[in-house]
Amino acid sequence: MSTAVSPLAPTDVPEMPAIAGVRLATAAAGIRYKNRTDVLLALLDKGTAVAGVFTKSKCPSAPVEWCRAKLKGGNARALVVNSGNANAFTGKTGKASTALTAQIASKAVGCSTNEVFLASTGVIGEPLDATKFDGVLAQLTDAAAPDHWMDAAKAIMTTDTFPKVATATVKLGKAKVTINGMAKGAGMIMPDMATMLSFIFTDAPVSASVLQVLLKAGVEDTFNALTIDGDTSTSDTLLAFATGAAAAQGAPKISRASDPRLKAFAEAFQEILANLSEQVARDGEGARKLVEVVVEGATTKPSARRIAMSIANSPLVKTAIAGEDANWGRVVMAVGKAGEPANRDKLSISFNGIRVAKSGARDPSYDEKEVSEAMKAPKIQIKVALGLGKGRDRVLTCDLTKEYVAINGDYRS
């Protein structure tokens, strides 16, 4: 497996500020990996609201089922994340394992197990020995501090080649509030789900129900408009935590999603989700190109989404991009197989702004050399104009390289 950092990794990594009410600590519990951290504990002050969205898999992991059940309470005091083992498809053992982990955490933190949230990522189908958390979580509770954001983002990585963080500071009322986020990818990623693992923290005094509305709306055009390989994990989890600590600085308490004071915060929140999901695409397994698929002129937005996803998930389109080949014939193929309204003779296709096909045939002005040059860029935009209506959508993906096959043909062994 390659350990080289993706060439698409952001060059500009932000300093992650502290968030009042959040303390972090990481440890190497030896769950699977050696010589690296694999457990993250996030401690949350009393009164922290929580919201979440999860995989739509019919075979979700034990931690996903745990979180879904605990979300009803709306309060969180601790988040425990481990990498190396997904605790998925582990039967009754898996359920027992989540219960034991939560019990160990609740004891260490001094809270109810109903306020403990869990996420696991890594190999599926192997029992997770929760006794490995015994002792570790108590130590982490003592060690937890307001910084450590990059360490936290590193501890949750699996085949990721770089840690993914994002931060924003925005006004809520007259007070400044902060939003920090982290995510991990990097394969088995496809929407109709929440996302891989991603955690958002803020000191804004936002209620759990408002946070849930923001999350649900926010993932639609970010994490749910992202595909690496069309495969959907059993463990995808996106949790958001709001400590409310900024209330002490005069931030107003927000309990309705329609509250006009929420506007700037909601935009920044959405921006964090967009930032993190793009980073996940940039770290798709084996990725050498970030690919943005834009479909316009579809009959509706959902139709545009389905066509964009058909293109973004096509192995033939993705390998062509890897080969720096503006193979618009394969794009036509992917439009055709989507099953959505499309009129072959109205289609136009561009790569990075250069139109290669229009009105159902090769663009007369098409210059193979110019396009070939453009295909060398690290970011490729495929734009398809259907000419039928006003439906427009955009999804992100990456190319399909031999490295993807190498990573995934040799992951478990």
Place this chain on the structure above:
Amino acid sequence: MSTAVSPLAPTDVPEMPAIAGVRLATAAAGIRYKNRTDVLLALLDKGTAVAGVFTKSKCPSAPVEWCRAKLKGGNARALVVNSGNANAFTGKTGKASTALTAQIASKAVGCSTNEVFLASTGVIGEPLDATKFDGVLAQLTDAAAPDHWMDAAKAIMTTDTFPKVATATVKLGKAKVTINGMAKGAGMIMPDMATMLSFIFTDAPVSASVLQVLLKAGVEDTFNALTIDGDTSTSDTLLAFATGAAAAQGAPKISRASDPRLKAFAEAFQEILANLSEQVARDGEGARKLVEVVVEGATTKPSARRIAMSIANSPLVKTAIAGEDANWGRVVMAVGKAGEPANRDKLSISFNGIRVAKSGARDPSYDEKEVSEAMKAPKIQIKVALGLGKGRDRVLTCDLTKEYVAINGDYRS
């Protein structure tokens, strides 16, 4: 691009007998390739019935549209197939090109253009210069002979590494009738369509409507239960021709699909489709393993099909097979993302008959070493038992290797 023959190629290639009423000839028209044949002409005696099924792509190729229109007549005198250029997404030029090709053929053969059937395979989006057929088709008409079956199968290849043929002889009434078939793959192959290119010929006196019924029923569990990469071609075409010449040997004319005398013929016909579609899977681009996915215990057969396809199209499952890794966790993932009824805790999974998971967790008797040994076989069966109902289905696919990426990252340039 590799030119090595797939290690999964059948070792036992049948002698292809002549079929009364069918003559074949091939030529190198220089459509794209050099030093190889790229045009096939099949001449069919008067009275030949024809049936066909085609891609479900919303952007079909010009030849597909041509054949669909001509099928209504039910009669065929000539089939012209070229490789190297799919004549797909070529706008009005494409339509003109099919009309010109048919005109050249009809003149050479002495028939109506309504009796000329066309198929093209190769690059999409490049105009096909039909004038290249001028002269060539007249020569082929003179050269056509009852043998040449292997030559014909070779002329229609693109990235195929071996020609695909199958034959069967069976009794219809008291006469012997023959069925010959050929097919080409090898990427952009996924059901909800007819198939890639495949042509079936018989001397049985079967009406066009009966042939159509046999084809439609026959593809369901053969070509439509096959996926290489989940991509659907714009050109997929399966045509069947029945010359009726065996009537002279006393074969009864069959004009109703329910005719009990058709039974043996119908079974042999289906067998030919199964044989050819398996050969296509065996020649999937870059394939090193033939993969059979069997799903049983689903609520219905269509549900079993969708789950089997979700597994067969999962890049993570396919790369695991390439890595000889019995990664049943990824199989669970693929079951989960199918969106069909599934109960995690009732799932059982086997690889080549060795059960690795049962009742939602690792099989206690699971021996990694035994399974690892089994995964070295050239054919891998993944069997999933859902434990919900009686729905059962089976699909064929192949593994996903670096070679697939190499072939498709460097196909057009």
